[in-house]
Amino acid sequence: MKRYRKIGFKLTPQRLAILDCLEGNTSHPSAEDIYRRLKKKFPTMSFATVYNTLDALTRKGEILEITIDPERKRYDPNTQPHHHLICNKCKKIVDVTINFKVTIPERFRRSFEILGNHIEFYGLCRECKKKGG
Amino acid sequence: MKRYRKIGFKLTPQRLAILDCLEGNTSHPSAEDIYRRLKKKFPTMSFATVYNTLDALTRKGEILEITIDPERKRYDPNTQPHHHLICNKCKKIVDVTINFKVTIPERFRRSFEILGNHIEFYGLCRECKKKGG
DNA sequence: ATTTTTGTTAAGAATTATTCTAATGAAGAG
DNA sequence: CTCTTCATTAGAATAATTCTTAACAAAAAT
Missing domain, CATH: 3.30.1490.190 (Ferric-uptake regulator, C-terminal dimerisarion domain)
Structure with a gap:
């Protein structure tokens, strides 16, 4: 659960929600998928926060940015090579x-x-x- | 040279220039790369023509759209599986x-x-x- | 040789995905 | 408590691409 701490960045409610949304998620969601799913719980959530967080997580190697869909970036929480x-x-x-x-x-x-x-x-x-x- | 005829669409000077630019090109250019290179010869060339032509060629299977670079689409005239x-x-x-x-x-x-x-x-x-x- | 049809082009507006900016706010260090 | 740092937000800005429209040109039909 709170193994998230080791990521080494500030755990805000928004970030936790994004992490929860990604955890074990095999649907390879796009930034918008995540945003749409989260704004129910966090109506004030901003797109910029989703992008910032995904970017931070990608740079920390916690998630992978996948470039398969020519229309948009998608993200994969499974960082094992696959x-x-x-x-x-x-x-x-x-x-x-x-x-x-x-x-x-x-x-x-x-x-x-x-x-x-x-x-x-x-x-x-x-x-x-x-x-x- | 004029094996282009078999593609089955109207061969305009602009399209020929795009085809020539692609022919044997292994640099996997983006639409903008092609546009930049062509507007020297065709100063009136429009971006839309480049996109339309690349799209038409892709649909006809004459070139491949490659989705590797997260920033933009790139095109590959080599249609053999590789x-x-x-x-x-x-x-x-x-x-x-x-x-x-x-x-x-x-x-x-x-x-x-x-x-x-x-x-x-x-x-x-x-x-x-x-x-x- | 006209007319009609069909498909092409260019310019720019529109759209979509993403990044940037500036103002605000919360949390931790002193 | 005050300062510093970093996160959040809204919205503006950017970049790639698509769409729209009008003018046009070649081919087909008359």
Whole structure:
């Protein structure tokens, strides 16, 4: 619960609400998703606070900013290296916590220090497939 | 050269210029990069034309819209399935035209029809590493 | 060779996502 | 209590992209 303290920034009610909203959330919400969900509880909550907090958390490595949806940034509280499955139709994003071995040849490593990788699988989720692609 | 005809849309001078600018271009330019480069030759060129054309080409499958840079869309004339290497620092994107075998377990395939995948390798390019990360 | 249709362009307005700014406020240090 | 620091808010500003509209040009139909 209050393992949040170790993040090392001031825990305000707004920030706690954002953290709670993110905790275990596998829906990869955008800033707006979070804002919309939170303003019920905090009608005075500002967009800037959501952006500031998400930015602070990203810089502290507590969450990941994911760049899959061309329309907006999305955030993922799961900071373990993992991959994603994206529905081309509804843009739903599903976590794939499997470790794939993809090794890039030496010739690339000579000009680039590789620090990690991320695989996006794309396709059609069952719901969208039913409705016809 | 005029294999462009088969694309099946009207080939105007502006569109030809955009196509030429893209042809064999491995720099993954953004709409603005293209616009800036083209308005020298076509001072009357409008941003809207660049966006419309990129959009039309994307829908026709002639180019790919790539969603790696959180700030803007970038375009890639290489429509063969391939992967990318991104420098965390300067955001340079390099093509990796290697076929990796990444097979996702059956349990994912049951709820998702997988149509493809894209691997992003991220790290530091030589130049940025020299300057110190 | 006109007319009609269809699709393209340019300019700028509009929209959307995000960042910045300035004023205010709360919490902790002294 | 007063000072300092950092967070919050509202709203302005910015940046990327999309939309709208009018003028236009090529192709198709007459």
